Amino acid sequence: MNARTARLITMSLAGACGVMALAGVLAWMGAGRGYGWLPETEAPPVTGVGHIDTDAVVMPPDSEFAEVRQRPIFNEDRKPTPIAEPVKDEIVQVVPLNITLTGVVLTPDVKLAMVRDNAKNEAVSLRIGMPLPGEQQGWTLAEIRSRSVVFKNPQDETSEVELEVAPGLTVPPSAKPTAPAAANAAPVPPPAPPPGGVPTTVPGQPPGQPPADRAAELQHRIEERRREMREQAEKLRQQQEQVK
Known part of the structure; x- marks a missing residue:
């Protein structure tokens, strides 16, 4: 430690001692005797900025x-x-x-109804819960049965549509076009000729066509429809496998 540093420290200590001596003399002379702690039972009055209004606020009339x-x-x-x-x-x-209703596909994995819009002559495939396109979109497919489907509208009204292979010709029970059972179904036997040899007419067929030809044509239509349904079912199965 050099002499300059020693002098600075000595002067600082001497100044501190002087301040303490001055404080002692002021205390001996009575400085600070007029201040003291207030009694615990008395609280200082609150005035000015710290005043709190305890009255409830009353809103003016509306x-x-x-x-x-x-x-x-x-x-x-x-x-x-x-x-x-x-x-x-x-x-x-x-x-x-x-x-x-032109076709129904019922398998463990696929349930599909194929319908044709008679107004636009357009074919569409629907699953349960899907609405019809176009002006008939208010109808939603609610149920698929073996030979019919049920549609429902927003008013909870239902309408059942029977399966047909041609306009005006209802599919007989022996020609049930469901898959896969329909694929192995037995061919529809031709109808027996009426008594007396008088040919009968079938809706949608020429009146002069022999019964055997009408039965063969009906069988051909049913087989074509079965083939189309099998192809559509196979396409749907392949699409589901690709999605998985």
């Missing part, structure tokens, strides 16, 4: 805010905001069902 409602300050034009009318649920107009 009539005094009429001007505020008539000229809102947060609207640029100072005009009341118009009250929007509640949006009413639109009533969906359901058109009458106008389709023909």
Whole structure:
């Protein structure tokens, strides 16, 4: 430690001692004797900024805010905001069902109904829960049966459509076109000739066509429909395997 540092330390200590001596002399002369602790039973009065209003706030009557409602300050034009009318649920107009059920696929993995829109002459394949396209979209496929399907509209009205292989010709029970059982179904036997040799007519067939030819044509239509249904079922199975 050099001499300069020693002098600085000595002067600092001497100044501290002088301050302490001055404080002792002031205390001996009575400085600070007028201050003391207040009794615990008395509380200092609260005034000025720290004053708290304990009275409940009373709102003025609603009539005094009429001007505020008539000229809102947060609207640029100072005009009341118009009250929007509640949006009413639109009533969906359901058109009458106008389709023909042309095929049904029932397998453990695939349930499909093939229908034709008679108005547009368009074919479409539907699964349960799918709506019809176009104007008949209000009808949703609700159930697929062996020879019929059931559609439902938003009013919970149901409509059952029977399976047909041609307009006006209902599929007989022996020609059930379901898959895969329909693939191995026995051929439909030709109808027996009526007594007396008088040929009968079938809706959709020429009246002069022999019964054997009509039966063969019906069998041919059924076989063609079965083949189309098997192809569609195979395509759906392949699509499901690709998705998995």
